[in-house]
Amino acid sequence: MRRVVVTGIGMINSVGLDKESSFKAIIKGECGIKSISSFDTTGHSVTIAGEIEGFDPSLIMDGKEIKKADRFIHLGLHAAKEAIGDAGFDSFNHERFGVSSASGIGGLPAIERNSIILNERGPRRISPFFIPSALINMLGGMVSIEYKLYGPNISSVTACAASTHAIIEAAKTIMVGSADKMLAIGSESTICGVGVGGFAAMKALSTRNDDPKSASRPFDKDRDGFVMGEGAAALVLEDYEDAVKRGANIYAEIIGFGESADAFHITAPTQEGPLRAMRAALNMAKVDSVDYINAHGTSTPVNDKNETIAVKLAFGDKIPLISSTKGQVGHCLGAAGAIEAVISLMAMRDGVIPPTINYTTPDPECDLDYVPNFARDKKLNLIMSNSFGFGGTNGSIIFKRI
Numbered sequence: 001m002r003r004v005v006v007t008g009i010g011m012i013n014s015v016g017l018d019k020e021s022s023f024k025a026i027i028k029g030e031c032g033i034k035s036i037s038s039f040d041t042t043g044h045s046v047t048i049a050g051e052i053e054g055f056d057p058s059l060i061m062d063g064k065e066i067k068k069a070d071r072f073i074h075l076g077l078h079a080a081k082e083a084i085g086d087a088g089f090d091s092f093n094h095e096r097f098g099v100s101s102a103s104g105i106g107g108l109p110a111i112e113r114n115s116i117i118l119n120e121r122g123p124r125r126i127s128p129f130f131i132p133s134a135l136i137n138m139l140g141g142m143v144s145i146e147y148k149l150y151g152p153n154i155s156s157v158t159a160c161a162a163s164t165h166a167i168i169e170a171a172k173t174i175m176v177g178s179a180d181k182m183l184a185i186g187s188e189s190t191i192c193g194v195g196v197g198g199f200a201a202m203k204a205l206s207t208r209n210d211d212p213k214s215a216s217r218p219f220d221k222d223r224d225g226f227v228m229g230e231g232a233a234a235l236v237l238e239d240y241e242d243a244v245k246r247g248a249n250i251y252a253e254i255i256g257f258g259e260s261a262d263a264f265h266i267t268a269p270t271q272e273g274p275l276r277a278m279r280a281a282l283n284m285a286k287v288d289s290v291d292y293i294n295a296h297g298t299s300t301p302v303n304d305k306n307e308t309i310a311v312k313l314a315f316g317d318k319i320p321l322i323s324s325t326k327g328q329v330g331h332c333l334g335a336a337g338a339i340e341a342v343i344s345l346m347a348m349r350d351g352v353i354p355p356t357i358n359y360t361t362p363d364p365e366c367d368l369d370y371v372p373n374f375a376r377d378k379k380l381n382l383i384m385s386n387s388f389g390f391g392g393t394n395g396s397i398i399f400k401r402i
Contacts, residue, residue, distance in 0.1 A: 001175040005402065007248040008236030010082025011342045012075055013329040014050035014229055018082055023346045026328045027375045029357045031213045033227050033330055039193050046200040048212040049191045050229030050330025070107035070133045072335075073142055075232035076187030079338075080143045083183065083234035088248065096180040098151025098173060099140040101187075102166035104159045104334025104389070107134025109192040139187055151179040157334070159389030160296070162186060163233070164337030164397055168257045170237045180239045186338030187232035196228060202267065204300065216331070217358035218297035218324035219304045219366040226298040229330025233338035235345075251345045252383075252399035256285025262392025269303055269388055275310040277394040281384065282314065285398045289318035290382040292353055294344045295370075297324020298331055305365045307386065312368075321378070323371040327357040337387035337395065348380040348401055 009019055014032025016022030025032075032050045041047040057066050057074035060081055066074065114130045132138050137155040144153050152173050156165040163186020170182035199205050206225040208215035216227040243250055258280025262273035274296075282288060296307055304324075311319060325343055332339055347353055352375050359372035381401045388394045 002177065003240035004171045004174045004237050004254045005240050005243050006235050006251040006254070006345060007238050007243050008083040008087025009234070009251065009342045009345055010079040010086060011233040011339055012052060012055065012078050013231030013332065013339055014052050015328055017055060019342060019346065023343060026325055026343060026354050027352055029328065029355050029373060031328055031357065033212045033215055035212060036191065038191055044197060044200065046196055046205045046207055047209045048215055048227060049196065050227060051191055052230055068129045068133055069138065069142060070110040071189040072103055072106060072187045073139050075189055075230065076101070076139045076185050077143060077146065079187065079232040079234040080183060080185050083236050084147060087236040092181060094148045095150045097149045098179040098182045099144050099149050099153050100156070100166045100170035100173065100182055100184045101137065101140030101143065102156040102162035102334055102338070103136045103139060103186065103188050104162050105188065105190045106136035108190040108195050110134040112192050112194045139185065143183060143185060149183065158393045159391055160333050160336055161387040161389035161393045161395045162334035162337065164341070164385065164387035164395035165259065167235060167338065167341055167397060168259065168395060171254045171257065174237060174239055180242050182237045183234060184237055184338065185232065185234040186335040188333045188335040189230040190333065191228055191230050199228060206299065214358050216299045216327045218299045218327055218356050219363060219370045220359050221361040221363035223299045223301060223304065226300055226326065226331040229332040231329060231332045231335050231339055233335060233342045235338065235341060250402050252348055253402050254397065255400045256281040256398035258284065258396045260394045264392050267390050269306050270392065271306045271309045273392055273394045274307055274386065274388055275313050277396040278310060278314040278384065278386065281396040281398050287382060289315055290320050290384045290398060291378065291380045292347065292383050293320055293322040294340045294383065294385045295322050295324045296386045296388045297326055297356065299326060303388065308366045308368055319368060321353055321369055321371055323354055323356040325354050337385065341385045341397065344383045344385050345399060348383055348399065351379050352377050
């Protein structure tokens with residue numbers, strides 16, 4: 001199979017509107033979580049989230065097109081533009097360039113808005129753009145239209161593992177020769193009444209409404225749930241020979257990945273599913289450890305404990321440093337994997353591990369080195385990024401410095 005490398009990246013989240021400002025803030029331990037301003041939270045038990053402020057979709061879309069797409073598509077197009085620009089193409093074969101997109105829920109705000117319109121004003125007032133604006137695969141569709149990418153156009157909809165799976169699917173597509181280049185992109189924007197209310201009803205969210213900056217606290221003993229975030233990230237993947245031939249800047253090579261199912265419960269995670277994904281990635285990469293793991297690390301009581309145990313079982317006496325960046329940006333659901341992959345690649349580029357912020361009280365059941373509160377300088381040659389989702393779906397991917 002062909003070798004696959006990453007040659008372009010882009011990112012937007014609650015601490016930055018581009019990859020460089022985002023990464024700088026994440027390394028500093030800055031937090032983008034605050035009281036929700038995008039809708040009236042009266043009556044909600046959870047009133048905090050990692051919202052993006054200052055984003056103007058008119059900078060990347062024509063005004064007439066904005067209303068045809070929900071916010072997750074706007075954010076995704078923004079990240080895609082940065083990644084394509086970062087890849088530095090003079091030209092490329094449009095027939096051999098595809099898209100692998102992902103979102104966990106997609107256009108939930110559009111669904112909410114049009115449901116209200118249906119109930120209050122009747123079916124004739126529903127927007128003709130409602131359905132295409134909400135469809136998850138429309139993210140890939142609109143990106144392919146924007147850049148005339150005529151290759152494979154596929155989508156992953158696997159909850160919080162979605163964009164890690166999108167990266168894996170993009171890599172597979174190149175490895176088997178179905179494309180020479182792929183844009184892997186994940187995006188999510190579900191901070192709306194029904195989104196926040198739905199996750200709160202499951203008791204999945206932190207209720208630290210009075211202290212939003214400290215609400216997401218991965219691996220800390222006093223964690224009480226995740227905090228919703230919104231954002232997007234994109235990665236340009238290329239055949240290694242093509243990238244070298246055109247003199248591309250190569251961030252890393254994808255040398256291993258693993259996918260698994262818990263086959264256990266619709267929402268409760270296991271230790272065995274993540275363990276199988278990590279072991280599969282290590283086996284494919286032909287390595288027994290890595291330098292750093294960007295953890296799924298949601299700040300929920302069960303996930304963080306289970307991931308810690310799975311890491312111990314996967315790595316034995318060669319446990320790497322591990323951190324979660326969800327304390328800074330919140331849990332971006334289906335976009336989390338792509339965002340965390342970009343963070344990992346930038347950590348490798350700059351030789352610095354992002355911190356796990358809000359780590360104040362050690363948990364006896366979470367007893368690894370999570371790089372607490374402050375970034376740590378370290379040369380990184382091998383990095384793993386983990387993503388696990390509702391439905392018991394798991395993904396792990398390993399990047400290697402070239």
